[in-house]
Amino acid sequence: MILTIARKEFRSMFALPSTWIILGALQFIFAWFFLARLDAYLQVQAQLSLVANAPGATVSVAAPLFGTLALMLMMIIPLFSMRLLAEERRNQTLALLLAAPVSSSEIVLGKFLSLMLFMAIIIASCTVMIAILGLGTQLDFGLLLANFLGLLLLTASYAALGLYLSALTKQPIVAAMSATALSFGLWLIDIGSEDNGNLLRAISPTVHAQNLNAGLVASSDLMYFILFIGTFLLFTIRRVENNRSYD
Amino acid sequence: MSAHIRLYSPQLTTVTLRMTEAITLSAHNICRHYGQKQVVQNFSLQLKRGEIVGLLGHNGAGKSTVMQMLTGTLIPDSGTVEICGFDLKMQPRQAKACIGYLPENPPLYRDMRVDDFLIYAARLHGVSASQLPDALAEAKQHCGLQASGNIIIGTLSKGFQQRVGIAQALIHRPQVIVLDEPTVGLDPAQIRDIRHLIGELGKTRSVILSTHLLSEVENICDRVEIMQKGRLIYSDSRARMQQLMPIGGNIEDVYAHLTKGEAL
Numbered sequence: 001m002i003l004t005i006a007r008k009e010f011r012s013m014f015a016l017p018s019t020w021i022i023l024g025a026l027q028f029i030f031a032w033f034f035l036a037r038l039d040a041y042l043q044v045q046a047q048l049s050l051v052a053n054a055p056g057a058t059v060s061v062a063a064p065l066f067g068t069l070a071l072m073l074m075m076i077i078p079l080f081s082m083r084l085l086a087e088e089r090r091n092q093t094l095a096l097l098l099a100a101p102v103s104s105s106e107i108v109l110g111k112f113l114s115l116m117l118f119m120a121i122i123i124a125s126c127t128v129m130i131a132i133l134g135l136g137t138q139l140d141f142g143l144l145l146a147n148f149l150g151l152l153l154l155t156a157s158y159a160a161l162g163l164y165l166s167a168l169t170k171q172p173i174v175a176a177m178s179a180t181a182l183s184f185g186l187w188l189i190d191i192g193s194e195d196n197g198n199l200l201r202a203i204s205p206t207v208h209a210q211n212l213n214a215g216l217v218a219s220s221d222l223m224y225f226i227l228f229i230g231t232f233l234l235f236t237i238r239r240v241e242n243n244r245s246y247d
Numbered sequence: 248m249s250a251h252i253r254l255y256s257p258q259l260t261t262v263t264l265r266m267t268e269a270i271t272l273s274a275h276n277i278c279r280h281y282g283q284k285q286v287v288q289n290f291s292l293q294l295k296r297g298e299i300v301g302l303l304g305h306n307g308a309g310k311s312t313v314m315q316m317l318t319g320t321l322i323p324d325s326g327t328v329e330i331c332g333f334d335l336k337m338q339p340r341q342a343k344a345c346i347g348y349l350p351e352n353p354p355l356y357r358d359m360r361v362d363d364f365l366i367y368a369a370r371l372h373g374v375s376a377s378q379l380p381d382a383l384a385e386a387k388q389h390c391g392l393q394a395s396g397n398i399i400i401g402t403l404s405k406g407f408q409q410r411v412g413i414a415q416a417l418i419h420r421p422q423v424i425v426l427d428e429p430t431v432g433l434d435p436a437q438i439r440d441i442r443h444l445i446g447e448l449g450k451t452r453s454v455i456l457s458t459h460l461l462s463e464v465e466n467i468c469d470r471v472e473i474m475q476k477g478r479l480i481y482s483d484s485r486a487r488m489q490q491l492m493p494i495g496g497n498i499e500d501v502y503a504h505l506t507k508g509e510a511l
Binding site: 001004008012015016091094095096097098099100101102244245 | 342356371
């Protein structure tokens with residue numbers, strides 16, 4: 001059932017022209033950043049080769065590119081998460097799901113999965129660009145993998161948050177704006193405080209993604225992401241279940 | 248007796264029921280309020296196989312709320328609903344697999360093609376991949392959608408959208424079909440087609456439909472349930488209702504008599 005719902009949502013995303021436009025624009029932006037990073041690296045490469053233990057291509061090109069992508073996620077994901085539940089409620093199509101022999105958690109997980117699959121395409125397209133570097137130089141696959149994991153977890157966090165906000169309203173645009181505002185707020189907590197020991201910083205997903213961006217896979221960060229994702233998915237399931245109690 | 252059997256052998260009960268008059272849907276004392284307002288009060292109803300029941304009432308009498316509760320899209324405050332022997336609250340999965348539901352506003356994804364949408368609806372209701380082509384063909388044939396499979400739902404006329412909504416409720420061959428105002432907004436020819444379809448369905452399954460059109464009840468229903476202010480105020484077979492009432496032969500007079508002074 002989860003897969004049935006996920007497949008339908010995934011297909012209907014590609015039925016919208018805006019999806020293709022956004023995908024194209026994103027690819028262009030990534031390519032631009034990639035070239036700019038690569039260019040900067042090539043200019044300093046001659047000097048770098050004189051230094052012992054110099055940073056390689058993965059650290060200089062791939063990690064910053066993934067860092068950029070991580071920042072863009074909080075703008076991209078609300079665009080796709082906003083419709084998932086808000087539009088069902090606005091168009092009164094949720095009745096189909098509620099009357100079907102499907103539980104609320106299956107509805108929510110199906111929608112979450114479709115968004116994750118879709119975002120995986122965006123992350124993969126970025127990863128492929130970096131993999132091309134492998135033709136000319138040696139890549140640090142450990143660092144790449146940590147980055148990939150970090151992006152995936154960050155995506156899942158924003159997706160769960162966006163899905164919850166989409167369940168709260170009947171207006172997709174309200175869901176999108178509030179999701180963007182919240183994820184920006186969480187990011188501002190991160191960049192706003194200098195002090196590493198600040199407790200408040202610990203609630204920001206971007207703080208935890210930074211470790212993974214630098215190649216450090218810490219269980220505390222993984223735990224944070226699992227809790228963040230789980231919490232918002234549970235909230236969403238509760239919210240969908242409430243549709244059966246209040247019209 | 249039947250309750251006794253059910254306790255020990257659910258399978259035997261279904262067999263016994265099928266041999267006699269099978270009860271497919273039974274609602275017992277369901278209540279529901281919105282805020283301070285009591286919308287449905289102690290509503291009870293039993294539906295047999297091969298029976299078409301019309302739920303009649305003014306706008307706001309609570310018809311749609313009752314139908315939402317019968318299909319599990321709204322949880323009643325109290326009372327129980329049983330479908331084909333499964334309690335809607337305790338065994339929602341099995342119970343819901345036996346119902347087809349057309350809400351007041353057909354739940355259609357306007358950007359999907361008719362075939363894709365119907366296949367999705369069938370999968371959601373647990374139709375297996377091997378049965379899917381047959382189920383799809385049958386539902387489309389029932390609703391006169393054979394030529395519309397490739398059309399995007401949003402571009403269909405209102406009448407055809409309504410047909411897609413009905414096809415969605417039929418595709419998994421449910422025992423109980425719940426239709427909320429199935430003919431609203433249709434032209435006379437379409438109304439006739441859909442009434443004919445409901446008549447066909449009512450031969451082998453149970454159909455409950457809500458309406459505020461008396462002609463609809465006169466034409467197709469075996470039994471009438473009249474609701475007012477959230478309560479059932481009258482319930483009888485259509486024929487008896489026409490015969491017994493002293494104030495005149497037709498349902499309209501009966502209805503006016505029953506709901507006297509309580510318009511809207």
